[in-house]
Amino acid sequence: MIKSLLIANRGEIACRIIRTARELGIRTVAVYSDADAKALHVRQADEAVHIGPSPARESYLVGEKIIAAAKATGAEAIHPGYGFLSENADFAEQVIAAGLVWVGPKPDSIRAMGLKDAAKARMIAAGVPVTPGYLGEDQSPDRLKAEADAIGYPVLIKAVAGGGGKGMRRVDAAGDFLDALASCQREAASSFGDDRVLLEKYILSPRHIEVQVFGDSHGNVVHLFERDCSLQRRHQKVIEEAPAPGMDEKTREAICAAAVRAAQAVDYVGAGTIEFIADASEGLRADRIWFMEMNTRLQVEHPVTEEITGQDLVEWQLRVASGEELPKRQRELQIHGHAMEARLYAEDPTKGFLPSIGRLDDFLLPHAIRIETGVVQGGEVSSFYDPMIAKLVTHGLDRDEARSRLAEACKSVRVRPIKTNAEFMAHALEDPDFVAGTIDTGLIERKLDSLVERETPDAKLLSAGALLLLAHSGKPIAEQPILSSSGGREWVATASTRWNPLFGFRLNAAPQHKVRFAVDDEVLEIDLDATGPVEPYTYDHEDDGSWAQSEKGFAPHFFSFPASKGGGAGASAGNGAILAPMPGRVTAVEVAAGDTVTKGQRLVTLEAMKMEHGLTAPFDGTIAELNVAQGSQVSEGALLVKVEKAED
Structure with a gap:
């Protein structure tokens, strides 16, 4: 049995592998990036090695750093988990060449199944039924579109080296094919370093x-x-x-x-x-x-x-990597x-x-x-x-x-x-x-x-939430717009209140003060007649606003009432300012300053958490300002594009 193991991964799968390894008496080594310095898997492992900056391409995807960490800590084997380098045949070969045990399939097996077109050809030869599609080498847009037309829509475009839902697009009409192909190839190149695709008939139900499946080095293969x-x-x-x-x-x-x-x-x-x-x-x-x-x-x-x-x-993986036979036969x-x-x-x-x-x-x-x-x-x-x-x-x-x-x-x-x-x-x-x-x-x-329907805050919640926020402001507030996180709703408080730590909420002139709560085009006015927090909600106040948690119905509800900061996302949509909804990397800029755009047209594509997010024009207009280029790293709230509304 392996005595020491480096886990070339992070998060829950690293913790999962550590748990089984510990039960088997195997010493564990974690690797971590800057962002994961205090992560749970780092704390749970017997030893941990820093391998680089936060982006995965500079840390978890750098095989040389991982192998060096294994050598430096005396690890005998490397478990890749899933994602990152787990299906990288070249890395598997490097691990084996370094004299380490690779807890995974043979590199040749990874290659045989890693490219979807070659894998399908091999399956056909083995008598395994495959879906109709195109697996050819000609990757020109014209050839791919012709093949898609021949297969019949809808078709599915899939990255040859893809996985995890990345590099995959459904196309329902011939006119949409080329745009979907370009987006799929771009995402595939970013995620896998390979923009080749295959086509499949899309199954409607x-x-x-x-x-x-599980195999060992003694020729046994079973399914579970x-x-x-x-x-x-x-x-x-x-x-x-x-x-x-x-x-x-x-x-x-x-x-x-x-x-x-x-x-x-x-x-x-x-x-x-x-x-x-x-x-x-x-x-x-x-x-x-x-x-x-x-x-x-x-x-x-x-x-x-x-x-x-x-x-x-995981125990099966470690036993098989150690040269043992499968723990069970099929009949067992x-x-x-x-x-x-x-x-x-x-x-x-x-x-x-x-x-x-x-x-x-x-x-x-x-x-x-x-x-x-x-x-x-x-x-x-x-x-x-x-x-x-x-x-x-x-x-x-x-x-x-x-x-x-x-x-x-x-x-x-x-x-x-x-x-x-x-x-x-x-x-x-x-x-x-x-x-x-x-x-x-x-x-x-x-x-x-x-x-995706959310529980609607009731009148007592809104009233108490308004009071709590206004009370902690320390001064009267009139017509202060406040964005609520529950479904993008806006509400406006017009009350004048003070906070009394002994007696809770008090109004200067109740009950004529109200909270005006707008949901889409409807306006609900609520009397501020509460004297404090009411059940079934729990409340708290922090520097950036107040929040309430529902204790009835679906428990995951947190209704936040952030203090108004002005110029937020809601306001920006109206004036044409396109802000980054999260930190990320710009993978495509599809307009230039001065371009005329139409409502809904994609302007910029932002990649965050391994997914692409398209940002579109809020109305017809002209690109008045463009502040990013492809490859730019942006922070949340950064102004990316400004669209000037077309005159009526």
Whole structure:
């Protein structure tokens, strides 16, 4: 067995690997960037080595630094986790050449499955069914468009070297193809250093079914059954479960056997996942399930497989890397109950799922379920890495028990002031179609409006929130605009109040003073007749404003009432100032000063937390000011573009 292990990763997966390694008596070494100097994985490891600045390309993606850290600390092996260098065959070869143990598949296996076009050709040869598409070498836009036209729309453009939903675009009409291709190639080049793409027929009722496979160096390959990862947003998984709902034994046997053949075709060693797409228009059928790709690493969603099989897949990885045979044979593996996993992201669903960055003043997760996380209360969520901050995992005797437990767990998440998708996931878990198991990868997009609905603050909350903010101002306030974080609403306080620490709120002249609360075009006026904070909310005040937390309904609600600073995002939209919604890097500038633009036209593309965000013109007009270039690093609130409104 390996005696010492360096984890070439960060966050929750680094902590997950450290936990199993410690149980096996293996010494662990962490690596960290500037942004992660105080991170949880650094504190949990036996030793930690600084490897560079915060951007991943200068730290976690620099293989030479990681190998040097392993050598310097006497680590015997390197575990790449997932993401970063986990599927980089060149890095795997460098690790082996340095005399270290690579906890992963053979470099040749990574190469064979790492390029989607070559992988599909190999699968066809192995008798594994694949989706119709184009895998050719000619990458000219004209050829790719001609192939897409021949396949028929909708088509899916996928980066050859892609993964994790990056470098992927659905195109519904021929006229949209070239723009989508350029965006996909740009994102692929940024994420993977390779802008080549392939095309696939887009399945209109798709289910994402994947099979966990495992091989050892003694020629044994097994599967650990399937997972269903169909609940996705923009091709990124949100909730995963095992086994797949509606999967009968005949279909399970067929898909799992195909997955084993796929792994055997590349002489696979270690943990891997064979991903399939299923046409679920007539339920799950073996003749309507096709190979998509193989992930030659451990998956984010591996806990649900562990929960239904009772196996520790990280332990399996470490044993196989040590030269041992697989701990179990196929006949010894069985499904027990049902498991689900929800990915908790630092993002705001009410604002188009923009990443939420900053300090975790409150970070309280449920205790009665399995939690995988790499952050703690008081920690920072930065713009440099993936926004996933935790995974919530439940197990039940059946699907409904696992689902209901996960929904309740999502409701009990307490995170502030960072926004999360906890309430969004709770809504998804209680959606009637999801409850019934009639899911596909388009469910979230179809029902997005209902899934991102937020609890509306009631009159008592607004009244008390206004009083609290005005009281702490220390002076009368009239017509002060204040932006509320709950759904982009604005409200205006017109009361004159003072704060009395012994008696709470008092009004100078109640009840004629009111709070005017505007929701879209409707205006609600509320008498300031409260004498203090009211249940079922808890309140507090900080330098930058006040907040209230709901203790009823969906618990993740925090309604903030920031002190007005003027010139905020709401005002900027009206005057044509396009501000950076978060820190990030400008990956594309699609206009020049003086250009005429139309409402909704993309002006700048900003990359943050490994995702692209397009910023568009708020109205027809002219580019009066352009302050960024491609490659610029910008801070939150920076003025990027100024659009001057066209005269009527």
